[in-house]
Amino acid sequence: xxxxxxxxxxxxxxxxxxxxxxxxxxxxxxxxxxxxxxxxxxxxxxxxxxxxxxxxxxxxxxxxxxxxxxxxxxxxxxxxxxxxxxxxxxxxxxxxxxxxxxxxxxxxxxxxxxxxxxxxxxxxxxxxxxxxxxxxxxxxxxxxxxxxxxxxxxxxxxxxxxxxxxxxxxxxxxxxxxxxxxxxxxxxxxxxxxxxxxxxxxxxxxxxxxxxxxxxxxxxxxxxxxxxxxxxxxxxxxxx
Amino acid sequence: xxxxxxxxxxxxxxxxxxxxxxxxxxxxxxxxxxxxxxxxxxxxxxxxxxxxxxxxxxxxxxxxxxxxxxxxxxxxxxxxxxxxxxxxxxxxxxxxxxxxxxxxxxxxxxxxxxxxxxxxxxxxxxxxxxxxxxxxxxxxxxxxxxxxxxxxxxxxxxxxxxxxxxxxxxxxxxxxxxxxxxxxxxxxxxxxxxxxxxxxxxxxxxxxxxxxxxxxxxxxxxxxxxxxxxxxxxxxxxxx
DNA sequence: AAAAAGGTTAATAAACTGTTAAATGAGCGC
DNA sequence: GCGCTCATTTAACAGTTTATTAACCTTTTT
Numbered sequence: 001x002x003x004x005x006x007x008x009x010x011x012x013x014x015x016x017x018x019x020x021x022x023x024x025x026x027x028x029x030x031x032x033x034x035x036x037x038x039x040x041x042x043x044x045x046x047x048x049x050x051x052x053x054x055x056x057x058x059x060x061x062x063x064x065x066x067x068x069x070x071x072x073x074x075x076x077x078x079x080x081x082x083x084x085x086x087x088x089x090x091x092x093x094x095x096x097x098x099x100x101x102x103x104x105x106x107x108x109x110x111x112x113x114x115x116x117x118x119x120x121x122x123x124x125x126x127x128x129x130x131x132x133x134x135x136x137x138x139x140x141x142x143x144x145x146x147x148x149x150x151x152x153x154x155x156x157x158x159x160x161x162x163x164x165x166x167x168x169x170x171x172x173x174x175x176x177x178x179x180x181x182x183x184x185x186x187x188x189x190x191x192x193x194x195x196x197x198x199x200x201x202x203x204x205x206x207x208x209x210x211x212x213x214x215x216x217x218x219x220x221x222x223x224x225x226x227x228x229x230x231x232x233x234x235x236x237x238x239x240x
Numbered sequence: 241x242x243x244x245x246x247x248x249x250x251x252x253x254x255x256x257x258x259x260x261x262x263x264x265x266x267x268x269x270x271x272x273x274x275x276x277x278x279x280x281x282x283x284x285x286x287x288x289x290x291x292x293x294x295x296x297x298x299x300x301x302x303x304x305x306x307x308x309x310x311x312x313x314x315x316x317x318x319x320x321x322x323x324x325x326x327x328x329x330x331x332x333x334x335x336x337x338x339x340x341x342x343x344x345x346x347x348x349x350x351x352x353x354x355x356x357x358x359x360x361x362x363x364x365x366x367x368x369x370x371x372x373x374x375x376x377x378x379x380x381x382x383x384x385x386x387x388x389x390x391x392x393x394x395x396x397x398x399x400x401x402x403x404x405x406x407x408x409x410x411x412x413x414x415x416x417x418x419x420x421x422x423x424x425x426x427x428x429x430x431x432x433x434x435x436x437x438x439x440x441x442x443x444x445x446x447x448x449x450x451x452x453x454x455x456x457x458x459x460x461x462x463x464x465x466x467x468x469x470x471x472x473x474x475x476x477x478x479x480x
Numbered sequence: 481a482a483a484a485a486g487g488t489t490a491a492t493a494a495a496c497t498g499t500t501a502a503a504t505g506a507g508c509g510c
Numbered sequence: 511g512c513g514c515t516c517a518t519t520t521a522a523c524a525g526t527t528t529a530t531t532a533a534c535c536t537t538t539t540t
Binding site: 074076086089090093094096097098099100106108109112113115116117119120121123172173174219220221222225 | 314316326329330333334336337338339346348349352353355356357359360361363364383384385386397398
Binding site: 397398399400431432434435438439460461 | 495496497498499500506507
């Protein structure tokens, strides 16, 4: 994975340099700007994953920079500034910042707060993956490595089971073969993508005609999905 | 929309009450717990939209409460505590909190920080929503690779679906054939521009007479657009 | 060593895509 | 309004791409 890019917009060379040091030590790529105008330009040229912004800046002040950015983008943004009043903090947050850190800052805390934001940004909407999945006539328990079809345990090779488990954990979502290889086989796997097709076939043999509520469907030229019928979808919604 | 629910887990009745006041003034629904054990129980019974958590708690301390919650859920969580050391703040954030506020807190800032977190959470949902398009009698979901016309799923080849998705994502905007080839087929494509016409025709066959609110229109000697009727446009504006 | 699992290949089948060419329709000057 | 030109619509075809399947080989497990 590519290193995450941080854009530091701060007129004070000292704190900018300190931030750069902390961030680079953590493996981030850092770009800096010393005034608001240059900062805005770099938002678009650098395309950072997060922006650290001082409120006090020459040319265009930090509040205004934040407003301009938020007109166009929801990129994570944190004020790091010596303006310490509650009034300022509330203003910064209301302008759309994700966090507001006052100077003098502690490097470790800045890193921890940045990580907290990335964590939130990356949180997938599905909450923690369950270890069991149940649909009409289908029960998968991945900790026991067990597949039950119509209540009968069906001997299933691990790869097959993992593939089914992954698809069934994300119902109605299409995955292409590379995604499935990455997610199920693992990142380092290199091999033909026909492998997926064959495993899908073997799964379909086991599951043919078990239920009308779900099926493994081909999405032509894209990949496969575990599809729920509309009635099954409604049942799901009620569960939540 | 339902009021957002906040769970305050704090042993100090004074600060708990103060938080409750601030939050209710903003229209949130507030539940309180005075120890870690009760707090954890209420996480599951109340199903809060956000949790405010003190680190210092009887029975089970706040750090541990946070750990337990994060094992199961990625619900927004903020420490509000009198433990002020950098060490504590970093710990709290690394345990998976979204923010860390030290006592004595300012009500306005707490609210602003809570809003910042909700803003970020909702941004994510918007991203998800961006993969779906809905108009009168027409639903396109690109993650499912599915086109619904009048509620019925219609089998649609990938190119066709992508073309429709692209046009419908930019209603009332005209694209010439080269633009569509670049955007939908991809940059490297070289072929006759009649290709577009044919795909448009096939789409129109599928969508003929579905709705008076929208249509794929020809702009003579220029290209095509997904056109909304005036009434449909008003509906759109109201939605936003 | 035998059996099971994982992966590859190649033939076959199915679905989609782009081209062509003829028909239709739109714009425009007279 | 007429007729010319040019753009679009349409249908049919051929070619290409993609998926399915069965058979086979290799690796791992028992």
